Amino acid sequence: MAKAQVKVPTRDRILGATADLLRRKGYTGTGLKEIVRASEAPFGSVYHFFPGGKEELGAEAIRLSGKTYNALIQAFYEGARDLVSATGEFFEGAAQVLRETNYEDACPIATVALEVASASEPMREATAEVFESWIADCSSYFVGAGLDASRAREVSITLFNLIEGAFILCRAWKSTEPMKLAGELAVAVVRDAVGTASKPNPRHRAGSRSAR
Amino acid sequence: MAKAQVKVPTRDRILGATADLLRRKGYTGTGLKEIVRASEAPFGSVYHFFPGGKEELGAEAIRLSGKTYNALIQAFYEGARDLVSATGEFFEGAAQVLRETNYEDACPIATVALEVASASEPMREATAEVFESWIADCSSYFVGAGLDASRAREVSITLFNLIEGAFILCRAWKSTEPMKLAGELAVAVVRDAVGTASKPNPRHRAGSRSAR
DNA sequence: GGCTGACTAGATAGATCACTCTAGCGTATG
């Protein structure tokens, strides 16, 4: 273990270890002791940097994971030739990570989101904000392809419905079959959306719904 | 509280209370003490009926929830006029339950499935089996509509990808918007699937958001 | 009546939980 002259600040190590553990074991399943051990940080430092305790640390770690995934979305969607292939590659990438990590690394915040939704309001808000930022990021690429804002948002939510649902089944079954099917449908949805977007007279859609 | 001369056996009360708590608070978030309190059962009875402790009780409760949902799927798909409207009504029903319970009652096992996937093999197997039985049940209806077995399974998995993903976003956002979108796409997928199954040459409109 | 096994009942153990507290270190600044 290269820990000799690591320059990573304690606060960041704590945050990183927490994000990692939350992803795999969830919120209630992750103990402070375990976080301290994994981050090789002194116990007291946890409460020095996060006076709000586990809840504050958890919410912060969720937001960190959120930003990391924002960057991942960006990497896929700005690096690809077009939105359709970007979508396909994103789902394939998710499947590959699942296989490589023995189905441990799925969505970094989904487990926590389900756990805390009715248990901790600050944590619930953190997960809600992260999901919202992913959707917003994703939507911007579809808007760039010519979709109007509300349609872009709908497509983005659909993509996340598909990938999150597939994560659950893939982890339970230890199989990437659901992710494969989710990716195929996601690709079809995106192809259809961007295909109809460029036409000047798009098929009339039902009235747009307000976002919140 | 009508608890006077309840005839419900202790074992069933324990199981029911556990299933309820697991749905809302997850596996690690649910304590034996809480289960005992909710089921008004003596503590010793838990270990009498479930010698394997929390893990055995949890796995059993997951299977109970699974059976309850099997019955729900059956009720929707055998009571409806056709598979397309059954699908639409199922998703609408899920959205309605979410609203009525303040977004607490979503999938009864999804939270647990994500939590235990890397933590408890017996529990993971229980969730995997329950998901499998749901998919199998659902597939049988599509086979009945003329789809071949593998295509029926693909459609079923897609439906569950959609609903499970939507559950996550709906709970985090406290909004049924994702479920509404998931339902719309699910309906389109089913319509496309059963439409192409019965007719060798699909004369349906070409611009549909089809899965293939 | 007396025996047996299923179930009830809860005290208790030992581990672990989140969290607090005090003390000391290290570096920058007076």
Place this chain on the structure above:
DNA sequence: CATACGCTAGAGTGATCTATCTAGTCAGCC
């Protein structure tokens, strides 16, 4: 050098966790 302060370091607290243990209750059967 001295003082201040951000941070380290971990012992300690009370609560709570899962699990065990013993004792008691009750019904059916000989």
